[in-house]
Amino acid sequence: MAVQTAETAPSAAQAADAGSAVAHAFKDAFVTGLIALGLLGPLIGFETIIIDGALGLGYRPSLLAIMVGIIFAGRLLLNLTIWSPNRRPRTRTGPTVFDRAGVAVGPVVKPALLAFAATFPFIASYTLGGWNESRYLIDLGILILTYVMLGWGLNIVVGLAGLLDLGYVAFYAVGAYTYALLATSAPVNGFFAGLLGETFWANWAFWICLPVAGLFAGLWGMILGFPVLRLRGDYLAIVTLAFGEIIRLVLINWVDFTGGGAGIASIPRATFFGVPFTRDENGFAALFGLEFNPMHRIVFLYFVILALALITAFATVRLRKLPVGRAWEALREDEIACRSLGINTTNVKLSAFATGAMFGGFAGCFFAVRAGFVSPESFTFDVSAMILAIVVLGGMGSQVGVAVAAAVMMGGMEMLRNLGFLKQVFGNDFDPSLYRMLIFGFAMVAIMVWKPRGLVSTRDPTIFLKERKAVSGDLVKEGHG
Amino acid sequence: MSDTLTVTPPATAPLAPRSDEPMLSVRGVKTFYGNIMALKGVDVDVYKGEIVTLIGSNGAGKSTLMMTIFGQPRPREGTIVYEGRDITKVPTHEIAQLKIAQSPEGRRIFPRMTVFENLQMGAAVDGFAHFDEDLQKVFTLFPRLKERITQRGGTLSGGEQQMLAIGRALMSRPRLLMLDEPSLGLAPLIVRQIFDAIRELNRTEGLTVFLVEQNAFHALKLAHRGYVLVNGLVTLSGQGKELLERPEVRAAYLEGGAH
Numbered sequence: 001m002a003v004q005t006a007e008t009a010p011s012a013a014q015a016a017d018a019g020s021a022v023a024h025a026f027k028d029a030f031v032t033g034l035i036a037l038g039l040l041g042p043l044i045g046f047e048t049i050i051i052d053g054a055l056g057l058g059y060r061p062s063l064l065a066i067m068v069g070i071i072f073a074g075r076l077l078l079n080l081t082i083w084s085p086n087r088r089p090r091t092r093t094g095p096t097v098f099d100r101a102g103v104a105v106g107p108v109v110k111p112a113l114l115a116f117a118a119t120f121p122f123i124a125s126y127t128l129g130g131w132n133e134s135r136y137l138i139d140l141g142i143l144i145l146t147y148v149m150l151g152w153g154l155n156i157v158v159g160l161a162g163l164l165d166l167g168y169v170a171f172y173a174v175g176a177y178t179y180a181l182l183a184t185s186a187p188v189n190g191f192f193a194g195l196l197g198e199t200f201w202a203n204w205a206f207w208i209c210l211p212v213a214g215l216f217a218g219l220w221g222m223i224l225g226f227p228v229l230r231l232r233g234d235y236l237a238i239v240t241l242a243f244g245e246i247i248r249l250v251l252i253n254w255v256d257f258t259g260g261g262a263g264i265a266s267i268p269r270a271t272f273f274g275v276p277f278t279r280d281e282n283g284f285a286a287l288f289g290l291e292f293n294p295m296h297r298i299v300f301l302y303f304v305i306l307a308l309a310l311i312t313a314f315a316t317v318r319l320r321k322l323p324v325g326r327a328w329e330a331l332r333e334d335e336i337a338c339r340s341l342g343i344n345t346t347n348v349k350l351s352a353f354a355t356g357a358m359f360g361g362f363a364g365c366f367f368a369v370r371a372g373f374v375s376p377e378s379f380t381f382d383v384s385a386m387i388l389a390i391v392v393l394g395g396m397g398s399q400v401g402v403a404v405a406a407a408v409m410m411g412g413m414e415m416l417r418n419l420g421f422l423k424q425v426f427g428n429d430f431d432p433s434l435y436r437m438l439i440f441g442f443a444m445v446a447i448m449v450w451k452p453r454g455l456v457s458t459r460d461p462t463i464f465l466k467e468r469k470a471v472s473g474d475l476v477k478e479g480h481g
Numbered sequence: 482m483s484d485t486l487t488v489t490p491p492a493t494a495p496l497a498p499r500s501d502e503p504m505l506s507v508r509g510v511k512t513f514y515g516n517i518m519a520l521k522g523v524d525v526d527v528y529k530g531e532i533v534t535l536i537g538s539n540g541a542g543k544s545t546l547m548m549t550i551f552g553q554p555r556p557r558e559g560t561i562v563y564e565g566r567d568i569t570k571v572p573t574h575e576i577a578q579l580k581i582a583q584s585p586e587g588r589r590i591f592p593r594m595t596v597f598e599n600l601q602m603g604a605a606v607d608g609f610a611h612f613d614e615d616l617q618k619v620f621t622l623f624p625r626l627k628e629r630i631t632q633r634g635g636t637l638s639g640g641e642q643q644m645l646a647i648g649r650a651l652m653s654r655p656r657l658l659m660l661d662e663p664s665l666g667l668a669p670l671i672v673r674q675i676f677d678a679i680r681e682l683n684r685t686e687g688l689t690v691f692l693v694e695q696n697a698f699h700a701l702k703l704a705h706r707g708y709v710l711v712n713g714l715v716t717l718s719g720q721g722k723e724l725l726e727r728p729e730v731r732a733a734y735l736e737g738g739a740h
Contacts, residue, residue: 323609326594326598326601326602327602327605329593330591330594330602333591333592333593334589334590336553336585336589337585337589337590337591338574338602339551339553339573339574339577340551340573340577340583340589341582341602341603341605341606341653342577342605342606343574343577343605344572344574
């Protein structure tokens with residue numbers, strides 16, 4: 001409609017239209033500002049303060065004015081640009097600038113990201129002038145990579161097999177507690193001490209427990225899988241959510257076994273394949289003729305999680321090309337069609353749950369060895385929600401998208417801790433870290449508005465890179481890209 | 482065929498040579514949706530090398546019969562025997578592994594997977610042993626699919642999706658091909674293409690076809706034998722051309738009848 005009037009109307013009428021449009025825009029923004037004033041007046045305009053030991057009321061007119069001003073200006077700007085009636089709506093449905101940019105940089109993104117990830121500790125240490133100075137950044141890198149790995153693991157269940165799992169943190173917990181319990185267990189230590197020497201278990205516990213934790217988590221994935229075989233969508237989400245909570249509550253309440261809410265402390269540290277990162281002559285530094293530095297262990301952990309994450313990605317890529325991976329994707333699309341093609345959907349579902357859970361277990365084992373301490377507090381629903389958000393925002397089924405989303409979400413959360421400059425805008429009382437979750441929520445809404453199928457919505461880029469046919473997610477049903 | 486239910490005299494000998502035992506034999510099948518009886522004791526036989534069609538109006542139970550043969554839902558009474566084996570209680574995916582292929586109603590292709598990936602899924606039962614050979618065969622039958630090989634299934638037109646559904650079913654090297662309303666929502670030209678392909682498969686490969694259709698005219702012209710299903714009961718059966726001549730069939734399905 002708007003297009004037609006804009007095209008057919010004479011230019012004089014168009015100018016008049018434009019004039020009234022501006023007037024209307026101002027009027028609309030003014031009304032919005034009034035509404036904002038009414039709403040924010042009590043919410044922001046007043047604050048409770050302590051006056052002489054009693055509770056009193058303070059006033060914040062300047063902050064209120066700033067907020068209302070932002071809303072007025074923002075609304076006006078939107079009215080004059082995106083919502084303007086004279087603006088010709090985009091009718092072109094072909095590839096956008098971003099799509100074309102994606103095609104151009106697509107092939108180099110993966111190697112570039114990989115190279116950056118592989119050299120990141122050295123870059124950080126070089127630019128910040130030493131290992132100890134770069135500890136914060138490398139720790140952040142480890143955190144991001146942990147979530148990248150968890151995202152890739154959950155991606156198998158949610159992105160490929162289409163089974164909405166809200167309890168993924170349960171497998172993370174199973175992996176972490178498997179390592180924590182086995183590594184601190186006196187009988188196991190005693191058994192290996194008698195067999196292979198006093199320090200054997202302390203030095204090798206992580207490397208032996210890593211596969212065990214993965215297998216154990218995979219087993220729990222199957223245990224979860226059986227009762228939910230008949231469920232899909234919302235119902236599956238609720239049951240998996242409950243499963244995640246059950247695991248956490250068992251960890252809290254089974255005090256004899258898990259240590260309860262106090263958790264398990266002094267878990268053996270990671271070793272360089274049996275060589276501990278200690279100061280003495282048997283340590284890593286002495287063996288390689290380096291000066292002892294506690295950062296060696298941190299950097300080593302960084303590469304361990306990088307390797308684990310890459311194994312997850314590699315396994316996913318390989319599995320997708322195998323019949324089982326194809327079956328996962330077909331299961332997501334149409335379960336009945338799958339069955340009528342002779343695919344045993346029971347096995348396919350269980351294998352998806354087990355494989356996804358296994359990678360969650362690996363990540364959990366890594367978490368335990370990095371932190372040296374596990375408690376049920378680390379495995380709340382928030383973690384599941386965060387991992388799921390990473391998978392959805394990254395674009396379900398997309399490897400690079402999930403990695404980018406993990407970096408943006410975890411890195412972004414950290415960045416929001418350091419928004420000191422906002423104090424100059426809002427005054428010294430303003431604490432940006434309090435607004436962290438608000439900004440975070442806005443960012444998620446924004447991504448879902450402009451990229452409803454995730455940051456990387458083309459699931460299988462090789463298809464159009466060879467053929468130059470950009471079949472983007474936009475062409476398929478919403479929420480199915 | 483049950484005597485009590487058949488209004489017509491028993492079917493005359495089919496055109497195709499038949500052995501004594503039917504390939505697929507449905508006997509007294511009753512299927513329920515909750516308390517509603519959708520199939521009220523259906524008898525259908527399909528012999529090797531035949532094209533058999535099942536026609537009927539909306540809600541007659543055509544698709545229900547097709548899905549019941551595949552065990553979804555399972556019949557409450559009656560038996561289904563395929564190549565001498567009772568498959569009434571066999572799990573759906575194992576029925577498919579017995580080389581019965583199905584192109585279900587509404588096509589049910591995998592929309593986000595490419596044409597190639599869809600065809601791969603069809604070959605899973607066969608273990609990919611003859612994948613390249615079968616792929617060429619499908620492409621010869623439906624050259625359009627070859628042009629669309631890297632496109633996602635959901636972006637194909639309706640006719641192409643139907644071709645893909647049939648092609649996917651053929652990739653499993655079936656001995657019995659079951660098609661549920663392949664003409665649904667397609668242009669007459671495409672319908673003819675698809676029916677020609679079915680006839681071609683039957684003639685050259687001797688493929689047995691069980692065809693569920695609402696498009697009675699095309700289906701009966703194509704089929705050796707036909708069954709008419711009304712409200713969960715087989716009311717008529719006979720040779721395709723014979724049924725086409727019958728006034729009650731013409732009235733009900735071909736000349737804008739009451740249904």
